[in-house]
Each structure stands twice: as C-alpha cells, then as structure tokens.
Amino acid sequence: MSDSTHTIPRELSSYNQNNDPKPSQELEQKEHQVTEKDDAQKPRQELQQKEHQVTEKDDDQKPRQELQQKKHQVKEKNNDQKQFDIKNFQMKRFLSHSEDIVYLNVGGKQFVTLKSTLNYIPNTVLALLCSPQWEDKIPKDENGHLFLDCDPIPFRHLLSQLREWSCNRKSKNHKKVFDLPSDDPMSFQNLCRQLSFDRKYVNGIYRQDQFNKVCGNAILKDNGLVATQLGNYHHYCEIRGTNFYSTGIHRLLLKIEHQRRIRTLKNQTDAIFIGIIWSSTPMQERSFDSPTAYGWTGQKQVYLNGIVAYPQEYGGWDSDLCLNDTVELIMNCNEKKIQLFNQRTNKVYEIIVDTVTGCPFPWQLHINLYYPDDLVRILS
DSSP, X not given: OOOOOOOOOHHHHHHHHHTOHHHHHHHHHHHHHXXXXXXXXXXXXXXXXXXXXHHHHHHHHHHHHHHHHHHHHHHHHHHHHHHHHHHHHHHHTTOOOGGGEEEEEETTEEEEEEHHHHTSSSSSHHHHHXXXXXXXXXXXXXXXXXXXXXXXXXXXXXXXXXXXXXXXXXXXXXXXXXXXXXXXXXXXXXXXXXXXXXXXXXXXXXXXXXXXXXXXXXXXXXXGTEEEEOTTOOSOEEEEESOOBOSSEEEEEEEEEEOOOEEXXXXXXXXOEEEEEETTSOOOTTGGGSTTOEEEOSTXXXXXXXXXXXXXXXXXXXXXXXXXXXXXXXXXXXTTEEEEEETTTTEEEEEEOOTTTTOOSSEEEEEEEOSTTOEEXXXX
C-alpha cells in the first residue's frame, strides 16, 4: 500500500515562488512611479515647448523690431538735422567775422552793418566802399569810421531795406524796388541817385501821374490830382491817368478822401474801381467791363479781362477800403503784374496781367467811380 503523503515537485515549488504576488506588486509600483514621473515631467515639457514657441515667435519678430528701431533712429536723426538747419538758418547772417563789420559815419550819425549788406546790390557807392581799391581812399572820422557826406535820415531807410533784402537770398535783385518813405520821398530819391543805385531799384519814386480823361459825370480838380463824382448823380464814370507804362516798376499813391457807402440787406457795397487798362481801349462809363481792364473793386470782386474772377476774394482781396485810406498801386511792367498795397491794413494784393490776350502795353491808370462825392486823390 502506497504512502499517503504527497510530495510537491521541485519544479512546481519553484513556479509558485516565481509567481509570488509580491514581485508583481513591486512591478506595478515601479510602473506607477514611472507614470507619476512622466506626469510630473509633462508640465515641464509643455512649458519648454511653450518657451520654444515664444522663442521662435521672438525670433520672427526680431527683424521687424530692428527695422522699427532703425526707422525711429532715422526719424530722430532727421528731426535733429531739421532743428539744426532751422537754427543754422536763423543764426547764419549773424555769424560773421569781425572784419565783415563796417562802421559808417553818415552825416554825423553812426551806422554799423555788414559788408554783405552793403554789397547786396553791386556797382553802387556802398558796394565800392567795401572794395580794397576804394576802402583806403574814403575819408574817415576821428574814430576811424568811413565818412559819407549824406543825409542820415533817408540813409537809415535805405539801409533798413538792404538789410531786409539780404535776409531773403531767394529773391533776385532785379525784382526789387525800394519802398517809398512817406515823410520825404524826394530826399530818398536824391540819396539813391547820389549813391549810384540803378533806376530799376527806385522806379516810381520820381514818376508823377495825374488824371487826364473823363467819361461820365465826373470832374477833375487840383490840376488833375483829384477825380470826384458830381452831386447826386448815381452812375458809373471812367477816369484815366496821363502816363503810359510799358517798362519798369512804377508806384502811385492814391488816397480815398471821400467814399460814400450804402448798406443793403445782404452786404455793404462800395463801387470804386482801381486798376489799369490798355491805353488804346475806347473810353466808356462802365470801363471795368472792358476786356483790357484789370483791377479791384467792391464786394470782394477782382476783374481780369473785364470779367469778375472766380472764386471771389481772388488773391485774398477783401474790399477793405475805407475813408482816408492811402493805397499804393504798383505797376510792375517787368513781371507783368499789378499790386495794391493798403497802408492801413498792411496788406498787399496782386494780379498777374495777360499782356497777350488781356491788357497789352502800354498801360494807363484806370479809375471808376459810382456814388456821389466819391473822390480819389493822387498824392505827390
């Protein structure tokens, strides 16, 4: 009879040891640790990925930022250069060497200026003062200042305008003409001749016009220096000057001594016309309608070729002429234009004249009056 005790085979025993649950738990624990480690590293990887994306984005934006920075630097440099140019322009004429300063004694009055101012118009006595050929031959006072035996009052007016012209170097000399001093124009004329200034710079100082022809109900007084409308007569009339203007620059001073104004419901009307007309144009009462008429009148109207210019207020004309205003009519035949300067408002108005199909040379002073007692005087 066999033994009832069962013996476990060695192989089976060994199998059971290998399949013990403890090693399995350790394996699961290790897998869990790995998973936890991966989970822990995942945010870091995402963060690194985001940082990489940001880096790539920054790398893409970097050239654009550099370009913007360069543009900003260029803009700042241009602004700095612009400011420097402005300052340089402002200070340029004041930055002179001591040898450029000229001390003058004119009729006992001291003047100090620059050689560039005296030299601005060549071939004059003032320009020759600065040349080595004549500088040593001009008499000097006890202080060593160059002496000129001239009237200092018109000389101050002359020097002031030369300074103004020398500040604006863009303008050409031949387009310049001296302003007429209101207190003593004859003395200024004599000084210009004494200092050998060409006539083109002083044209108009010595020209005297007067009214000569009338068409309509107007009369002339004071040897043709005054034109006025008669009594209560409401109608246009034409008055022309004596002189003919074809070359040079000519200035006439006109004074509005009486100008009656009427007020309508819409505006204030004045009807004095001041301008020029072709000398061969037939006289007519409404001569401002003539195809050769150019000038200024009321209601902000400017006439070109006898037609009201469009738009109104051509050249800034505002019809601002009042009683006792003195205006200067400048007939610049050289540049084919006329100008009207109102001394009270200090405004200048300009009209370019078409001398081919509009108003050929020679020109004449041309006035139209309408209201009773309207009066225009030519100042001597």
